[in-house]
Amino acid sequence: MVDPIFLLEAVVNGILLGGVLALLALGLNLIFGVIDIVWIAYVDLVTLCMYGVYFLVSLYGWPLWLAGLAGVGIGALLGVLVHLLIITPILSSPPINQLLATGGLLFFIQSVATLLWSTDHRSVRVSLPTLEVGGIFISFTRLLAFGLAILAMVALYLFLTRTYTGTAIRAVSQDREAIALMGARPQRLYLVTSAVGGAMAGVAGALLIIQYAVHPYFGGAFGPLTFMICVLGGLGNMVGAFAAAFIMAQVISVGGVLVSTEMGYVIAFVIFIVLMFVRPGGIFARRA
Amino acid sequence: MSGARLLGLAGVVALALVPLLPLGPAQEYIWHVIIQIFLWSFVGNAWSLMGRFGLVSLGHGAFLGVGAYATVLLWNFYGMTPWAGAGLAILITVAFALVVAYPCSRFQVVGHYFGLVTLAVGEVIRLLIVAERDWTGGSLGVTLTTGGTASDWWTLQFADKRVFYYVGLAAWLFGLWVWWRVDRSMARSAMEAIGEDETAAASVGIRVARFKMAITALSAALTALGGALLALYLAYANPDTLAGIGVSLRIVFAVVLGGMYALLGPFVGTALTIALSEYLRIYFGIKLIGIAETIYGLLLIVFIIFLPAGIYGSIAQAARRRLARPSGRLPLRA
Amino acid sequence: MLELHAVTAGYGAFTALWDVSLRVAQGEAVAVVGPNGAGKTTLLRAISGLIAPRAGRIAFEGAELAGRPAYEIVAHGIAHVPEGRRLFPQLTVAENLKMGAFLPSARAHFRESLERVYALFPVLAERPTQRAGSLSGGEQQMLAVGRALMSRPKLILFDEPSMGLAPVMVLRLFDLIRRVREEGYTILVVEQNVRQVLKLVDRAYLLEVGRIKIEGRAAELAEQDFVRQAYVGL
Numbered sequence: 001m002v003d004p005i006f007l008l009e010a011v012v013n014g015i016l017l018g019g020v021l022a023l024l025a026l027g028l029n030l031i032f033g034v035i036d037i038v039w040i041a042y043v044d045l046v047t048l049c050m051y052g053v054y055f056l057v058s059l060y061g062w063p064l065w066l067a068g069l070a071g072v073g074i075g076a077l078l079g080v081l082v083h084l085l086i087i088t089p090i091l092s093s094p095p096i097n098q099l100l101a102t103g104g105l106l107f108f109i110q111s112v113a114t115l116l117w118s119t120d121h122r123s124v125r126v127s128l129p130t131l132e133v134g135g136i137f138i139s140f141t142r143l144l145a146f147g148l149a150i151l152a153m154v155a156l157y158l159f160l161t162r163t164y165t166g167t168a169i170r171a172v173s174q175d176r177e178a179i180a181l182m183g184a185r186p187q188r189l190y191l192v193t194s195a196v197g198g199a200m201a202g203v204a205g206a207l208l209i210i211q212y213a214v215h216p217y218f219g220g221a222f223g224p225l226t227f228m229i230c231v232l233g234g235l236g237n238m239v240g241a242f243a244a245a246f247i248m249a250q251v252i253s254v255g256g257v258l259v260s261t262e263m264g265y266v267i268a269f270v271i272f273i274v275l276m277f278v279r280p281g282g283i284f285a286r287r288a
Numbered sequence: 289m290s291g292a293r294l295l296g297l298a299g300v301v302a303l304a305l306v307p308l309l310p311l312g313p314a315q316e317y318i319w320h321v322i323i324q325i326f327l328w329s330f331v332g333n334a335w336s337l338m339g340r341f342g343l344v345s346l347g348h349g350a351f352l353g354v355g356a357y358a359t360v361l362l363w364n365f366y367g368m369t370p371w372a373g374a375g376l377a378i379l380i381t382v383a384f385a386l387v388v389a390y391p392c393s394r395f396q397v398v399g400h401y402f403g404l405v406t407l408a409v410g411e412v413i414r415l416l417i418v419a420e421r422d423w424t425g426g427s428l429g430v431t432l433t434t435g436g437t438a439s440d441w442w443t444l445q446f447a448d449k450r451v452f453y454y455v456g457l458a459a460w461l462f463g464l465w466v467w468w469r470v471d472r473s474m475a476r477s478a479m480e481a482i483g484e485d486e487t488a489a490a491s492v493g494i495r496v497a498r499f500k501m502a503i504t505a506l507s508a509a510l511t512a513l514g515g516a517l518l519a520l521y522l523a524y525a526n527p528d529t530l531a532g533i534g535v536s537l538r539i540v541f542a543v544v545l546g547g548m549y550a551l552l553g554p555f556v557g558t559a560l561t562i563a564l565s566e567y568l569r570i571y572f573g574i575k576l577i578g579i580a581e582t583i584y585g586l587l588l589i590v591f592i593i594f595l596p597a598g599i600y601g602s603i604a605q606a607a608r609r610r611l612a613r614p615s616g617r618l619p620l621r622a
Numbered sequence: 623m624l625e626l627h628a629v630t631a632g633y634g635a636f637t638a639l640w641d642v643s644l645r646v647a648q649g650e651a652v653a654v655v656g657p658n659g660a661g662k663t664t665l666l667r668a669i670s671g672l673i674a675p676r677a678g679r680i681a682f683e684g685a686e687l688a689g690r691p692a693y694e695i696v697a698h699g700i701a702h703v704p705e706g707r708r709l710f711p712q713l714t715v716a717e718n719l720k721m722g723a724f725l726p727s728a729r730a731h732f733r734e735s736l737e738r739v740y741a742l743f744p745v746l747a748e749r750p751t752q753r754a755g756s757l758s759g760g761e762q763q764m765l766a767v768g769r770a771l772m773s774r775p776k777l778i779l780f781d782e783p784s785m786g787l788a789p790v791m792v793l794r795l796f797d798l799i800r801r802v803r804e805e806g807y808t809i810l811v812v813e814q815n816v817r818q819v820l821k822l823v824d825r826a827y828l829l830e831v832g833r834i835k836i837e838g839r840a841a842e843l844a845e846q847d848f849v850r851q852a853y854v855g856l
Contacts, residue, residue, distance in 0.1 A: 115576060115579055216578075228404075
């Protein structure tokens with residue numbers, strides 16, 4: 001059997017991983033909840049932001065914190081571009097076309113990344129200590145990433161509840177015409193939503209590049225995982241996604257320690273399928 | 289016999305006679321490309337059985353991969369001839385497809401939900417293949433154990449590529465026949481009704497879940513067969529070429545390019561994409577890896593926005609409209 | 623203040639309004655009545671900018687508004703309380719009112735407007751954090767009106783405000799509208815409940831199958847024939 005210390009470590013790491021996964025899931029859900037389109041290529045936007053931070057640090061020698069902020073900006077910009085160039089033309093197309101358009105984007109991003117930067121794995125060297133707490137080792141990098149992810153989510157929450165624009169974004173997803181009668185432009189709200197969603201991808205990218213190496217197919221593992229989390233939490237349900245992210249992170253982390261990393265994902269998937277049988281609307285199914 | 293049928297028959301006969309032509313020194317390569325086109329078109333047609341009814345699967349690589357790997361591994365480890373092994377592989381794939389399709393069909397998982405689920409399924413199968421590297425060979429793939437280049441009917445290995453030409457042609461025609469039969473069947477009307485309004489369809493007595501699962505099973509079975517044939521032809525299976533998001537999207541792209549709703553749409557799309565990638569490989573060699581997919585991705589986006597019926601589909605639509613002008617009535621077929 | 627001249631509007635191939643002309647002077651309360659399907663809702667939607675008229679002019683305080691988008695028109699001072707209230711169900715009472723003040727000009731006076739609304743509708747002040755979707759019909763209508771007031775309008779459009787309300791609530795509602803009117807707002811009401819609305823307004827128009835059939839002072843119209851016509855359309 002596995003040493004309980006390793007199990008405890010896996011649980012803690014699972015929580016830390018859950019923070020970043022929750023960030024990803026919230027960004028995706030925000031856009032879907034408001035605009036009603038799933039950005040299949042969302043995690044690939046994260047990949048691009050990771051590359052961005054990587055190059056700023058390794059090629060241009062920027063300090064990490066500055067590169068991270070730039071990463072958030074890159075994410076927001078990408079969000080705006082995707083919305084204007086790809087989403088706006090297909091807003092009223094059937095769901096098939098919408099899926100294929102963002103799927104095509106995924107394809108495109110992964111291939112362009114391969115073209116430009118080859119399949120080499122690249123990482124940002126961060127020399128932060130490893131803490132020892134009660135016998136288990138916790139990477140300070142992971143802890144930092146977790147803390148910043150929580151901060152970002154709190155910021156998002158405040159934006160959505162305290163500001164006029166944020167509340168209007170919640171309103172436009174409930175009644176588009178009514179919010180127009182209040183003087184808000186739905187199209188502009190969609191744009192802001194895309195920018196915010198992109199910014200969250202940027203934050204996630206900055207937090208991930210210090211933990212994992214980036215390569216063109218980074219979205220391959222994290223993408224389906226994020227989707228499973230969103231579906232499990234109920235598409236469009238922010239609280240559900242938050243909870244589901246931590247649950248899945250635990251499964252992967254503990255499964256990874258008990259069996260193997262890849263099997264951790266497979267187990268997560270099996271659980272996902274089983275839960276789909278039991279609660280198809282997601283664990284926290286949105287009441288109609 | 290109607291004009292279209294006569295033309296079709298003539299076409300088939302012509303295709304059957306092609307291997308008798310002397311094609312010069314590059315013929316091995318030409319057969320290789322044509323066989324790929326046949327087999328991938330077959331897979332594309334299988335995908336479009338679901339795609340045209342709104343069940344957009346972005347994870348067909350799962351079915352392809354399971355079909356391919358099951359066939360190869362059954363021979364490598366258990367000595368089961370692919371004639372039977374492929375059959376068993378198809379059954380395994382269909383069982384798997386039904387397990388995933390059941391909750392989706394019963395609980396109205398459609399549109400974006402469905403696409404995401406299939407995406408997850410596709411990737412997880414690839415991960416599973418890589419994880420079980422002890423018997424699947426992991427990322428390096430697995431080779432069909434054969435006696436070299438000798439011909440062996442038992443394992444469908446042939447020294448002369450032209451034999452596989454006929455295998456590919458037969459498979460492709462079979463796929464077209466299945467597609468045509470579904471197109472003419474009650475299932476088509478039922479699926480279109482379901483695609484428009486599931487609740488309304490159910491209230492009229494259409495067994496929604498049953499139809500969805502049947503179409504999924506059919507599509508999965510044919511895709512698995514395609515996977516098996518591809519693995520047998522190449523005598524090799526690799527998780528990235530026969531499973532995962534990449535191959536899933538490539539299939540989708542080819543069908544969308546040619547036209548999802550037309551019989552020959554997948555063929556036209558696949559022929560174009562394979563021709564394009566071969567051209568790029570010859571022209572650029574290994575200098576620009578990923579250029580083909582970059583162009584695919586870009587074209588997929590452009591086509592979905594501006595030409596959702598695909599190249600062949602749009603031409604077919606325009607032609608039908610022009611033919612209908614004298615009487616002023618459009619034929620009922622979409 | 624508001625002037626419609628020969629407005630024609632509809633949805634797709636269907637035309638709901640033909641050549642409609644009407645006026646509302648500042649400080650007035652005007653009603654548009656008529657049977658179901660007469661085009662009353664289309665009329666208000668054309669004024670507030672949710673749909674663009676096909677022909678005709680809509681002038682508000684001299685500015686030409688026909689065809690302008692809704693978010694622009696509200697900035698000119700026209701608030702629309704839509705048919706069915708159209709509240710944001712998942713947002714709280716306070717958040718709905720906040721959205722009403724989205725316009726920069728309204729935001730500047732948010733506190734003041736909010737106090738006014740809470741003074742008019744004490745029920746809303748009691749439950750600011752309750753989800754709008756869980757309010758009763760009468761409370762929802764009050765919230766919808768309050769939300770419209772938050773934009774500091776000059777003209778308020780009411781689309782079938784009594785719809786879906788119990789008779790007791792209907793009386794209270796019209797009392798409410800009367801109080802809003804007394805605060806100084808100009809009112810244009812579209813209603814099916816002819817008897818009640820005629821007690822409230824100065825003038826009324828009868829709209830039938832997209833055309834204005836009758837116009838007159840409320841006191842004169844409040845007799846049998848007109849009322850019968852409005853209900854049955856004969």
